[in-house]
Amino acid sequence: MNSSRRAQAIAPFHVMDILARARALEAQGRDIIHLEIGEPDFPTPxxxxxxxxxxxxxxxxxxxxxxxxxxxxxxxxxxxxxxxxxxxxxxxxxxxxxxxxxxxxxxxxxxxxxxxxxxxxxxxxxxxxxxxxxxxxxxxxxxxxxxxxxxxxxxxxxxxxxxxxxxxxxxxxxxxxxxxxxxxxxxxxxxxxxxxxxxxxxxxxxxxxxxxxxxxxxxxxxxxxxxxxxxxxxxxxxxxxxxxxxxxxxxxxxxxxxxxxxxxxxxxxxxxxxxxxxxxTAAILEARRQELKARRDFLLPALRELGFGLSVAPQGAFYLYADVSRFSGDSFVFAERLLEQAGVAITPGVDFGAVAPQRHVRFAYTRPLPVLQEAVARIRRFLAERRA
Ligand SMILES: Cc1ncc(COP(=O)(O)O)c(C=O)c1O
Structure with missing residues (x-):
């Protein structure tokens, strides 16, 4: 049975392809760092x-x-x-x-x-x-x-x-x-x-x-x-x-x-x-906000230092929307390779619209600081291997 034209016209989330591949790699025993998901790791207060x-x-x-x-x-x-x-x-x-x-x-x-x-x-x-x-x-x-x-x-x-x-x-x-x-x-x-x-x-x-x-x-x-x-x-x-x-x-x-x-x-x-x-609850939420701030304050300069384009510092949420054109002309392929070779999952820009999506990826700092540090180390190695 065919779904309605309205339902067919809804674009799928491309990040779901990344997530599915990440889960498949995990099933094979690979350790994957999830920076693609738009929800923090904290439990409900x-x-x-x-x-x-x-x-x-x-x-x-x-x-x-x-x-x-x-x-x-x-x-x-x-x-x-x-x-x-x-x-x-x-x-x-x-x-x-x-x-x-x-x-x-x-x-x-x-x-x-x-x-x-x-x-x-x-x-x-x-x-x-x-x-x-x-x-x-x-x-x-x-x-x-x-x-x-x-x-x-x-x-x-x-x-x-x-x-x-x-x-x-x-x-x-x-x-x-x-x-x-x-x-x-x-x-x-x-x-x-x-x-x-x-x-x-x-x-x-x-x-x-x-x-x-x-x-x-x-x-x-x-x-x-x-x-x-x-x-x-x-x-x-x-x-x-x-x-x-x-x-x-x-x-x-x-x-x-x-x-x-x-x-x-x-x-x-x-x-x-x-x-x-x-x-x-307010005290719990404030401690988490501080934790998310510390994550942003680590990840933003770390990604800039690696060569990602982040000309505007984000003041909030838990996302960094980075320009990857220094490394790749296709952010979806970049995200796929980063996942396959370095075990870091991110969201390609194509999910967020039609303005230069192939130049952008989204990092969600929804994992603890040591995990973000490991992610940056992996990305550094990944970029160095590509240059070699
Ligand atoms: C900007 C924005 N609005 C709305 C939503 C929907 O959120 P929810 O339905 O979980 O409240 C999201 C979820 O990611 C979002 O990023």
Missing amino acids: APVARAAIEAIENGELHYTPALGLPQLREAIAGFYRKRYGVEVPAARIAVTTGASGALLLALGALLDAGDEILMADPGYPCNRHFASFIDARPVAIPVGPDTAFQLTAQLVERHWTENTKAVLLASPSNPTGTLARDEEIRGIAAWCAKRGATLIVDEIYHGLVYEAPPQTALAQAEEIVVINSFSKYFHMTGWRLGWLAAPAGLLGGIERLAQNLFLAPPTPAQFAALAAFSEE
Whole structure:
């Protein structure tokens, strides 16, 4: 049976080929260092896991309201108040099935068939597929080191058409780890507001910034949608829980979509997440942020020293998007050889868009420091052997 044209049009993740080969090599007894996977090695913080166990033992496993447990929506509103000094009423917050669910709901509530949504290339690959899934048109705008791989108000203006209805930013970005500037967020939001369009800012990596903590886009503009998640900063990838904050007028549409597409976000995960904002959890998360910073501070200069192009230092997330053109004209082949010969798995640029993907690879510093040191030693030997 053939799947729909829509399903066939979705590009596969090329990193899955790398991962499959890495697993096959491991099955043969090879030691592989995994720097391709976009989730850190830390377990879910213990207070969060305990809260879920308690909820399960208490039998609290019924559907919740479609927009989430009221006390969790309140806790998220409290998070914005405490962390950013921003008032976001709980009524404007929807708990979702990961940032993935939030992105689908936001795009579904904002866009009709044929509407255009502007996004950066390179960027998170699923975004363009969320858009095409609802018959909207993703418009990829090439970005590079000159704008720290982020959209700017000027780029948005240049690519605007009468069909543009939304702009999507991710700050910090996947794959580049770079932040959008507050002035640009304000400029893009104002431009959108004047034209009846909406800015969506994905802040899934916001807690994982290693310089001065950034301000949420909700402090820059009111009528925007902000996406976040328990996956990355809170180390809860498998719990499938995220959220969005949206203008009041959009919540009705989001609720109707959420009721029909998901009924409700996962209940044990929501009870777990109630413990994610406690002081005890905050201390664990801060120690991990420091650990990730130490990893970045090791890997960034080490890769630069080996000759990888990393002209913009990423401020956050756990990714380094490196130019490999000094070593190879095809980053996929480079990633394959690095895996086969050195046992280091990385993600080729082709997964992140059409802008010079053959020149780039993504390193995820999701392994402990000694493992990263071993990875750098292996890459050094690999490059030396190629030159010999
Ligand atoms: C930029 C970005 N947005 C959204 C997601 C989806 O995350 P989740 O659905 O696990 O919350 C990811 C996952 O890697 C991501 O990198």
